[in-house]
Amino acid sequence: MDHFVLKQHETYCEDVPLARIAQEFGTPTYVYSRATLWRHGQRLLDAFASYPTLPCYAVKANSNLSLLREIFAMGFGADIVSLGELERSLKAGADPQKLVYSGVGKRRDEIEAALRRDIYAFNLESFAEVELISSVARELGKVARVSLRVNPNIDAKTNPKITTGLFSTKFGVVEEEARAMAERIRQSPQLSLVGVGCHIGSQILDLKPMAEAARRLADFAKGLQALGHELAFIDMGGGLGIRYNTEQPPEPEQYAEALLSAIRPTGLRLLIEPGRVLVGNVGILLTRVIARKQTPEKSFLIVDGAMNDLIRPSMYDSFHDICPVAEHTADLEKMDIVGPICETGDYFGKDRSLPASLHAGDLVYIRSAGAYGAAMASHYNSRPRAPEILVDGAQMKVIRRRETLDDLWALELN
Ligand SMILES: Cc1ncc(COP(=O)(O)O)c(C=O)c1O
Secondary structure (H helix, E strand, C coil), X not given: CCCEEEECCEEEECCEEHHXXXXXXXXXXXXXXXHHHHXXXXXHHHHCCCCCEEEEEEHHXXXXXXXXXXXXXXXXXXXXXXXXXXXXXXXCCCCHHHEEECCCXXXXXXXXXXXXXXXXXXXXXXXXXXXXXXXXXXXXXCCEEEEEEECCCCCCCCCHHHECCCCCCCCCECHHHHHHHHHHHHHCCCEEEEEEECCCECCECCHHHHHHHHHHHHHHHHHHHHCCCCCCEEECCCCECCCCCCCCCCCHHHHHHHHHHHHHHHCCEEEECCCHHHHHHHEEEEEEEEEEEXXXXXXXXXXXXXXXXXXXXXXXXXXCCEEECECCCCCEEEEEEECCCCCCXXXXXXXXXXECCCCCCCEEEECCCCCCCHHHCCCCCCCCCCCEEEEECCEEEEEECCCCHHHHHHHHCC
């Protein structure tokens, strides 16, 4: 459920008409609903309330400082993958003891910064990382808490570009190697093994692979404990899918049960790293029609948003619902909704049924743009990045201003 609804023939975000946002801040613009964010966050927290769980929000999904502040205020920690995400999270008030650092290629300077900040744990993804973190910790005179990211070779049954739990991907290590890493960690006074984990993919709609991965990790953790390793947690990553179109994603309670039925008997703390499920349906991309165009084969609706603002349709072929802001009564017509960028791949939707009466100046909005929207935006075609507006009831706040032309080349001037 979200708070983008049609009231008296026009679409609102909570109590603010989208048309007013467009009028005040221009288009394209990301619009987020605070009530939706809190609802999604609270549902997730409630689902895991019966068991010691640390939810670490995957900052990569949307890293806006104001959204991070809200998420940390709900009690979430963060899953970070870069120095930028570390510093962003701390700026937004994250508790360092609720930060886990993931990623297959952490640089020495990134490890050093995270160690200085005394984060909760590093998720290790290779033998080389054991040596690297151990050496950085030695230089700093610190002990690094580390966790082993296992690759369980389980197919998450999602888009291949966001499948991360198979041996054909770069992520994690096989169990045998993870056990050898655990032995090496035991010998290093600079390292303390505190957990094991995995992350098998994103936009997962079938809980079976998740449940299977949880069972495998629970068994793996028990094996390490039998060898005398004192673990504190199992990190099951993120990945829960959301509804973009007609998908029926699992409810948070079903997700919790799928994980907890395997993790509960271990008694270990559970970590999860939700991203999309928290923020995906919190945001939309508001855009204005520039022109209608007809070719011998197709009808196009050209809008002022583009693939640089929301790359998911071009990159993953993913579906985003597209709706007119004002109610139209005209018959529907099939059209492609495209941006102004010089690529045929610059589209938001193909063969969509939208009102035939849509014309230049009308507003349309692209749903489910809260996750991997602004976070993946670029300047491609020298387009300044769109602003982000947070709506709270009848209030609206600019949480990232629109970039200016000067912003485009500011870093290129001597
Ligand atoms: C290690 C890790 N954790 C969490 C996530 C978040 O995934 P999602 O947004 O699907 O919840 C990702 C996404 O790629 C990830 O790589």
